[in-house]
Amino acid sequence: xxxxxxxxxxxxxxxxxxxxxxxxxxxxxxxxxxxxxxxxxxxxxxxxxxxxxxxxxxxxxxxxxxxxxxxxxxxxxxxxxxxxxxxxxxxxxxxxxxxxxxxxxxxxxxxxxxxxxxxxxxxxxxxxxxxxxxxxxxxxxxxxxxxxxxxxxxxxxxxxxxxxxxxxxxxxxxxxxxxxxxxxxxxxxxxxxxxxxxxxx
Ligand SMILES: C[S@@+](CC[C@H](N)C(=O)[O-])C[C@H]1O[C@@H](n2cnc3c(N)ncnc32)[C@H](O)[C@@H]1O
Numbered sequence: 001x002x003x004x005x006x007x008x009x010x011x012x013x014x015x016x017x018x019x020x021x022x023x024x025x026x027x028x029x030x031x032x033x034x035x036x037x038x039x040x041x042x043x044x045x046x047x048x049x050x051x052x053x054x055x056x057x058x059x060x061x062x063x064x065x066x067x068x069x070x071x072x073x074x075x076x077x078x079x080x081x082x083x084x085x086x087x088x089x090x091x092x093x094x095x096x097x098x099x100x101x102x103x104x105x106x107x108x109x110x111x112x113x114x115x116x117x118x119x120x121x122x123x124x125x126x127x128x129x130x131x132x133x134x135x136x137x138x139x140x141x142x143x144x145x146x147x148x149x150x151x152x153x154x155x156x157x158x159x160x161x162x163x164x165x166x167x168x169x170x171x172x173x174x175x176x177x178x179x180x181x182x183x184x185x186x187x188x189x190x191x192x193x194x195x196x197x198x199x200x201x
């Protein structure tokens with residue numbers, strides 16, 4: 001046993017690489033995951049709902065997209081495949097998650113368009129056309145709010161953020177909190193107990 005959480009910076013848990021297979025928008029993905037990262041054994045059901053229900057970026061999307069809390073990189077890989085002209089920033093505090101995402105970006109042929117970074121390593125002048133996140137709820141509400149207050153303002157003026165949160169983990173209270181902060185928040189979809197929120201200025 002170790003004291004690792006999925007958001008531990010440098011997990012001590014044994015890696016045990018494994019393959020995770022899923023399909024989104026008619027495309028099959030086989031990615032590498034491992035111990036010490038979030039949902040190591042399968043595509044998280046919340047992430048699956050997000051990728052099924054939110055509007056994937058169209059193929060002509062340019063500019064930068066952000067996968068906030070990339071884990072082993074499923075959202076990053078789907079965004080990179082959907083928008084081959086965009087750059088995808090994959091950000092996570094967990095070093096192993098970043099390594100896996102970089103390897104998975106290479107597996108889907110997008111290594112040259114995926115920038116994997118720790119939060120402090122994203123240049124301050126990058127703004128995002130879209131922000132996607134299955135955010136870390138287990139870090140606690142204060143930390144979650146700090147994270148969103150840090151990254152949402154980096155959306156371009158006409159940018160959109162797509163978030164998925166389980167209702168029983170506070171999806172509806174997050175919706176209210178974001179609205180209280182002045183964001184336009186729409187419950188875009190609700191499936192299997194997950195809320196998909198569309199957030200704009
Ligand atoms: C719920 S997991 C989602 C992982 C991945 N996107 C997926 O769908 O499988 C949230 C991720 O956020 C990361 N995280 C936690 N705190 C963070 C922070 N302050 N900034 C960026 N990422 C963070 C965690 O390490 C974790 O990988």
